[in-house]
Amino acid sequence: KQEVTQIPAALSVPEGENLVLNCSFTDSAIYNLQWFRQDPGKGLTSLLLIQSSQREQTSGRLNASLDKSSGRSTLYIAASQPGDSATYLCAVRGNQGGKLIFGQGTELSVKP
């Protein structure tokens, strides 16, 4: 059974710092991995989707990497801003095109 873990559960950094959020999964037979952002009381916003054949994806200040063999993905945020404060979730989809399995998220706070 696939399990997705995100550590730490919460992170506080000063504005301008580069940071890395971690996501690990127990079964490397995945189809793709998706990173989301969630603001309090809101729905999830898709940030990046990485297919199993890809090593990384970039969007603006965000870069997501995928290492299937070790069951790990990282989300790198460059030059963090207070507006980046939110909960970040990763989710993996199994090889059979099954459902998304979510981690519990990392709550990020960027202090001005």
Place this chain on the structure above:
Amino acid sequence: DGGITQSPKYLFRKEGQNVTLSCEQNLNHDAMYWYRQDPGQGLRLIYYSQIVNDFQKGDIAEGYSVSREKKESFPLTVTSAQKNPTAFYLCAISQGVNEQFFGPGTRLTVL
């Protein structure tokens, strides 16, 4: 968002009452999903539908029902059999196994 609407934003239910949450999309995506989010528990899949007139149970389907009569609509009914329905409910869509997009959510509270 951007073509996924959920209504109402807030919903209050009395004990023993059935309530229906609406999810509509205009992006012509085939698959639609319902998730429940509780503090400290992450997202859990309730039901999903990959085509019209077909749907499958997720991990926590007990006490819920759905229908998929139209491609653009996937309503969720929370029945009186759901003993702890207070939660944040999220609808999502995808085109096959590609990127999944979420609606703004409905917060249901039992009075």
